[in-house]
Amino acid sequence: MSERKFEEEAQRPKVFTRRRLVLGGSLLGGALVVGYAATNFGAIAAGALSIGARAADPGAFGPFIKIDETGWVTVVNRYQEMGQGSHAGLAAIVAEELDADWEMVRFETAPANAAVYRDATLGIQGTGASQAIAGSWDQLRQAGAAARAMFVQAFARKWVLPVESIGVRNGVVYHSASQRSETFADLLADAAKITPPEHPKLKDPKDYRLIGTEIVRRKDSQSKSSGTELYTQDVRLPNMLVAMVAHPPHFGGKVGRADMAAARKVPGVVDVFEIASGVAVVAQDTWSACLGRNALKVEWDDAKAETRSSDALRALYREIAKGKTDVTGSAFQTKGKVDDAFDGELFEASFDFPYLAHAPMEPMNCVASVDGRRVKLTFAAQVQTVDQINCALAAITLPGMVEIETLPAGGSFGRRGTLTSDYIVECVNIARHVGGGRPVKLVWTREDDMSSGYYRPMAHHMVSIKCGEGGLPLAWRHNIVSQAIVPFGANELPTHGVKNSPYLSVASVVDGKIFTPKLGVPPGLWRSVGNSQSAMVMEHTVDQLARRAKRDPAEYRRAIFTKVGDVRKLAVLDLVCKKAGWGSPLDAGWARGLAVHECFGTVVAQVAEVSVLGENLRVRRVVCAVDCGIAIAPNQIAAQIEGGVCFGLGAALYGRITLDNGTPQETNFDAYRVLRMDEAPAVEVHIVPSKKTPTGIGEPGVPPIAPAVANALLSLTGRPTSSLPFVI
Amino acid sequence: MKLNVNSEDREFDGDPNMPLLWVLRDHLNLSGTKFGCGIAQCGACTVHLNGKAARSCSVPAAEAQGMKIRTIEGVSAGHPLLVAWVKHDVPQCGYCQSGQIMQAAALLDEKPKPTDTDIDAAMSGNICRCGTYRRIKAAIKDAAGVA
Ligand code: FES
Ligand code: FES
Numbered sequence: 001m002s003e004r005k006f007e008e009e010a011q012r013p014k015v016f017t018r019r020r021l022v023l024g025g026s027l028l029g030g031a032l033v034v035g036y037a038a039t040n041f042g043a044i045a046a047g048a049l050s051i052g053a054r055a056a057d058p059g060a061f062g063p064f065i066k067i068d069e070t071g072w073v074t075v076v077n078r079y080q081e082m083g084q085g086s087h088a089g090l091a092a093i094v095a096e097e098l099d100a101d102w103e104m105v106r107f108e109t110a111p112a113n114a115a116v117y118r119d120a121t122l123g124i125q126g127t128g129a130s131q132a133i134a135g136s137w138d139q140l141r142q143a144g145a146a147a148r149a150m151f152v153q154a155f156a157r158k159w160v161l162p163v164e165s166i167g168v169r170n171g172v173v174y175h176s177a178s179q180r181s182e183t184f185a186d187l188l189a190d191a192a193k194i195t196p197p198e199h200p201k202l203k204d205p206k207d208y209r210l211i212g213t214e215i216v217r218r219k220d221s222q223s224k225s226s227g228t229e230l231y232t233q234d235v236r237l238p239n240m241l242v243a244m245v246a247h248p249p250h251f252g253g254k255v256g257r258a259d260m261a262a263a264r265k266v267p268g269v270v271d272v273f274e275i276a277s278g279v280a281v282v283a284q285d286t287w288s289a290c291l292g293r294n295a296l297k298v299e300w301d302d303a304k305a306e307t308r309s310s311d312a313l314r315a316l317y318r319e320i321a322k323g324k325t326d327v328t329g330s331a332f333q334t335k336g337k338v339d340d341a342f343d344g345e346l347f348e349a350s351f352d353f354p355y356l357a358h359a360p361m362e363p364m365n366c367v368a369s370v371d372g373r374r375v376k377l378t379f380a381a382q383v384q385t386v387d388q389i390n391c392a393l394a395a396i397t398l399p400g401m402v403e404i405e406t407l408p409a410g411g412s413f414g415r416r417g418t419l420t421s422d423y424i425v426e427c428v429n430i431a432r433h434v435g436g437g438r439p440v441k442l443v444w445t446r447e448d449d450m451s452s453g454y455y456r457p458m459a460h461h462m463v464s465i466k467c468g469e470g471g472l473p474l475a476w477r478h479n480i481v482s483q484a485i486v487p488f489g490a491n492e493l494p495t496h497g498v499k500n501s502p503y504l505s506v507a508s509v510v511d512g513k514i515f516t517p518k519l520g521v522p523p524g525l526w527r528s529v530g531n532s533q534s535a536m537v538m539e540h541t542v543d544q545l546a547r548r549a550k551r552d553p554a555e556y557r558r559a560i561f562t563k564v565g566d567v568r569k570l571a572v573l574d575l576v577c578k579k580a581g582w583g584s585p586l587d588a589g590w591a592r593g594l595a596v597h598e599c600f601g602t603v604v605a606q607v608a609e610v611s612v613l614g615e616n617l618r619v620r621r622v623v624c625a626v627d628c629g630i631a632i633a634p635n636q637i638a639a640q641i642e643g644g645v646c647f648g649l650g651a652a653l654y655g656r657i658t659l660d661n662g663t664p665q666e667t668n669f670d671a672y673r674v675l676r677m678d679e680a681p682a683v684e685v686h687i688v689p690s691k692k693t694p695t696g697i698g699e700p701g702v703p704p705i706a707p708a709v710a711n712a713l714l715s716l717t718g719r720p721t722s723s724l725p726f727v728i
Numbered sequence: 729m730k731l732n733v734n735s736e737d738r739e740f741d742g743d744p745n746m747p748l749l750w751v752l753r754d755h756l757n758l759s760g761t762k763f764g765c766g767i768a769q770c771g772a773c774t775v776h777l778n779g780k781a782a783r784s785c786s787v788p789a790a791e792a793q794g795m796k797i798r799t800i801e802g803v804s805a806g807h808p809l810l811v812a813w814v815k816h817d818v819p820q821c822g823y824c825q826s827g828q829i830m831q832a833a834a835l836l837d838e839k840p841k842p843t844d845t846d847i848d849a850a851m852s853g854n855i856c857r858c859g860t861y862r863r864i865k866a867a868i869k870d871a872a873g874v875a
Pocket of ligand 2: 083361410411818819820821822823824825855856857858859860
């Protein structure tokens with residue numbers, strides 16, 4: 001038993017503690033979610049996910065488009081707006097096919113209803129894997145074109161004109177010959193009565209007037225600049241209470257004995273009680289909740305807690321990668337006969353990655369009310385379907401009875417997409433205890449947030465490579481050690497970016513294994529997931545191979561991409577080299593580093609300009625080339641790559657969560673250093689023209705920056721990097 | 729106690745030790761000022777006290793008594809910084825941006841034509857996890873009319 005006294009501290013929220021997994025795992029992937037629901041609720045079918053849900057009328061133009069009498073076109077966004085701005089691209093897809101007036105297009109966030117708003121790739125309603133645009137391209141083009149056809153049809157009937165003679169432009173339906181025209185607003189009632197065509201004609205991309213232009217801008221800059229955007233933290237409801245929770249200081253710990261007397265006496269505190277994840281204090285306002293929590297005296301039960309330190313785990317991971325423990329590896333890619341393929345001189349390298357917190361600007365929070373079997377949630381939901389299932393389990397009700405109003409998130413980077421819905425279930429447990437449908441806002445401090453786990457898992461990669469002619473890889477052995485990020489299926493996610501990489505394709509022998517240790521620290525999905533580690537391993541390794549072969553790193557990659565026919569990577573490589581002036585001289589003390597990586601279907605190449613002065617590592621310029629298929633919203637593509645570079649660079653330079661006897665040491669921005677303005681490089685974004693289906697952009701900007709910097713350092717100092725962060 | 733917020737006298741009778749941030753957010757219904765870290769490390773809670781940028785999470789209400797408090801709600805819609813922020817599509821998640829604008833406004837009040845170095849120095853206490861720093865810089869320069 002360990003004891004921690006939470007004495008009163010008036011100046012600021014006190015530093016707390018760990019959380020533990022509240023529920024076993026839930027599942028991602030359509031069939032799996034249904035399977036999960038069926039296991040937990042008895043043998044029920046997919047439709048059960050919406051049992052208990054209030055019926056929704058999709059309206060005349062389907063579930064994604066609403067048009068009102070004043071002519072406003074509202075695009076229903078089924079994805080969470082967490083900064084990635086995909087609403088702009090989604091609205092543009094609809095507006096393009098509908099020929100709407102961009103100034104009269106807005107968006108709203110969809111209610112939680114997987115039957116209508118499921119993402120095809122994820123199989124659930126949720127936002128992830130940079131799927132918003134990719135997963136909506138066909139569906140929203142169809143929806144926009146169908147709505148357009150309905151207006152055209154209504155106009156044709158009204159004026160008895162042939163459909164072919166009618167045009168639409170900026171929300172106005174017109175007939176040139178008769179100089180007749182009417183707006184969407186004028187025609188609304190008639191258009192709503194038309195049966196939407198099943199196969200509406202889509203535009204030829206050469207006729208696009210919106211997609212791919214600077215007209216497509218995000219729609220929320222005004223509200224987000226003026227402080228009027230409503231985030232979860234800003235929700236105020238009548239009679240609402242604010243809750244804070246004292247969490248166990250160790251992952252896997254639980255409450256032993258809690259002395260709640262002093263906390264109850266704090267003015268403004270309404271109730272104090274134990275819940276599955278700790279001790280909850282509910283109060284009239286945030287400050288009282290905070291003081292109440294500080295006044296708690298809790299003895300924790302650490303019998304089942306994770307108590308190992310980072311150093312010990314790192315040593316353990318290295319042993320595991322060498323096959324020296326009882327954690328066995330399973331193959332993620334094999335090719336050819338190993339036999340004597342690895343005899344002779346090998347290139348060998350290993351890489352250590354620390355745990356990383358997401359640290360979105362808005363710490364986790366949630367508003368919930370529970371009234372009998374009805375649960376109402378108001379918060380920045382990222383995986384609505386999963387949250388509905390988990391909250392239904394917690395409140396002993398049906399997923400469809402869990403209503404979610406999704407608000408924009410003050411960042412997430414994956415933190416709001418946990419498969420256990422950890423903080424959401426915590427809020428539901430509190431609201432259930434309070435009962436009577438009284439709303440409760442759960443507020444986590446930065447310390448709660450940063451020590452709550454669901455980190456990018458620590459990992460170890462070990463590569464042994466035999467090279468052949470021209471120094472190209474002939475045989476590639478690759479062992480990865482990482483916790484399973486999702487608790488089902490093969491441990492796939494950490495292999496993303498290694499598996500089927502062109503560098504493995506060019507080799508004739510591949511021996512790839514993943515080792516999956518079990519730890520008490522809950523791992524999570526962190527912006528770009530396995531890619532942020534694998535890009536570092538692959539791209540930094542390849543630079544070292546190029547150097548060994550005395551070849552220019554760009555030329556070496558070009559040779560491999562050419563050999564395996566990876567035309568997209570070739571194109572981004574050529575574009576980035578051209579724009580960055582690859583090979584041209586730089587000021588003394590500066591060097592360039594290159595990396596090319598594909599993440600969720602988007603290929604990004606980056607060239608970083610780096611210098612080291614004493615201890616001071618500087619990155620002043622990052623040139624990026626991007627192939628994300630058809631570029632719908634170039635301004636947002638640039639914004640996501642700029643942001644991705646900063647996010648990835650901050651993590652690579654400074655990011656780490658250190659465990660000391662299982663307890664995270666970095667719990668706020670004083671210790672968990674992130675990138676700041678004076679360190680932010682100029683980021684230039686160049687887009688490869690493409691006619692292919694668009695792919696995602698929220699995550700692919702992150703992975704290449706760490707290896708680009710490592711490769712520049714290699715060129716400056718001759719020393720390779722074997723662990724992150726760069727700056728200790 | 730009386731607090732002068734955005735040129736209005738407001739009444740607050742709670743704990744004088746309550747950080748100004750929570751007074752503004754929970755009691756005066758001014759939620760544009762954000763909570764990010766609680767320890768003066770991120771700048772999300774930035775307001776002006778007598779014209780100077782301050783971290784409201786680390787200022788007890790009692791200390792703000794008698795001062796002129798200005799929050800993002802007190803920045804007029806036509807303010808050059810707001811206009812520039814929208815023009816450059818600065819926000820991503822947006823959560824840091826009211827703090828960024830308050831910090832930038834204090835900078836421009838003091839130095840109407842800031843250099844890059846001035847901007848870095850003034851703004852490096854404000855974290856943006858979405859990495860909008862370069863757009864923030866461009867917007868400040870645009871608002872200040874410097875190239
Ligand atoms: S919340 Fe005040 S500086 Fe971070
Ligand atoms: S815009 Fe998201 S933290 Fe700055």
